[in-house]
Amino acid sequence: MVKTHCFSVQYAKSSMSTCRVCMAKIVKDSLRVGHSQLEAENDLSRKPDRSHLPDMDERMMAIAGAARWHHFECFPRMKGAKWMAANLPDSPTKLEGFKELKKGDQKKLLQLWKALASPEGKPSSKRKAEMEGKVAKKPASKISAITSVQGVLTSAQFKKVQALEADLSSSTNHALLGELRKNDQPRTGKKEELVSRVAEGRVLGALPSCPKCKHGQIHWSRLGGWFSCPGYYDRDLKTTRRCFFRSKEMKRKEWKK
Numbered sequence: 001m002v003k004t005h006c007f008s009v010q011y012a013k014s015s016m017s018t019c020r021v022c023m024a025k026i027v028k029d030s031l032r033v034g035h036s037q038l039e040a041e042n043d044l045s046r047k048p049d050r051s052h053l054p055d056m057d058e059r060m061m062a063i064a065g066a067a068r069w070h071h072f073e074c075f076p077r078m079k080g081a082k083w084m085a086a087n088l089p090d091s092p093t094k095l096e097g098f099k100e101l102k103k104g105d106q107k108k109l110l111q112l113w114k115a116l117a118s119p120e121g122k123p124s125s126k127r128k129a130e131m132e133g134k135v136a137k138k139p140a141s142k143i144s145a146i147t148s149v150q151g152v153l154t155s156a157q158f159k160k161v162q163a164l165e166a167d168l169s170s171s172t173n174h175a176l177l178g179e180l181r182k183n184d185q186p187r188t189g190k191k192e193e194l195v196s197r198v199a200e201g202r203v204l205g206a207l208p209s210c211p212k213c214k215h216g217q218i219h220w221s222r223l224g225g226w227f228s229c230p231g232y233y234d235r236d237l238k239t240t241r242r243c244f245f246r247s248k249e250m251k252r253k254e255w256k257k
């Protein structure tokens with residue numbers, strides 16, 4: 001069974017969808033990117049009764065129904081860089097809905113694609129041939145520069161966080177992980193995520209542990225200001241325990257440098 005990945009982009013039609021990366025609500029009218037998988041077995045072209053519907057509408061409906069949505073800013077973290085390079089269409093102009101976007105947002109997507117095209121400076125094998133001879137290195141901070149948002153931060157906080165992010169991007173992973181460990185913060189993710197986590201922590205304080213399941217590490221989304229718990233891995237039962245804790249109010253701890 002061959003799976004086809006479909007991506008679409010649009011302004012959120014309501015505030016009902018939840019971002020699959022940060023788990024915060026996607027507010028109506030904000031730019032969101034959808035991902036859905038169509039299996040070849042459900043190939044619409046094999047359905048006998050489709051003659052009354054134009055192909056495109058049916059396809060759009062299937063995609064819209066199954067889409068998992070992401071804030072534009074969170075979308076680069078949906079999957080690892082390798083997966084993204086292998087599965088994204090080579091141009092965002094191929095996304096369903098791209099042409100309906102405002103010019104400024106089309107530009108944002110084009111910039112993001114450029115940054116995604118060569119994860120950590122290594123072009124995907126598919127693109128290697130065309131890139132040969134050209135310098136393909138892109139600094140890791142490029143994506144975060146495009147997707148960095150003020151969200152619920154005050155302008156003063158945002159300025160501080162941005163300055164720290166620029167500063168910290170030259171730190172080693174080792175140093176970043178050390179600082180996060182000292183503060184009991186999540187240590188997963190790519191370097192750019194570690195950088196913003198440390199920067200946010202220094203400005204806002206450290207995230208507390210989950211008051212509900214007691215084991216999960218709280219995540220915070222700058223976009224919606226939501227604290228959420230993704231659950232944790234239960235070593236005794238060898239399963240992942242999901243936790244649905246969500247709150248806008250949590251007391252942060254003092255950050256240790």
Ligand SMILES: [Zn+2]
Binds near residue numbers: 020021022071221223
């Ligand atoms: Zn998000």
Ligand SMILES: [Zn+2]
Binds near residue numbers: 211216230231
């Ligand atoms: Zn929890």
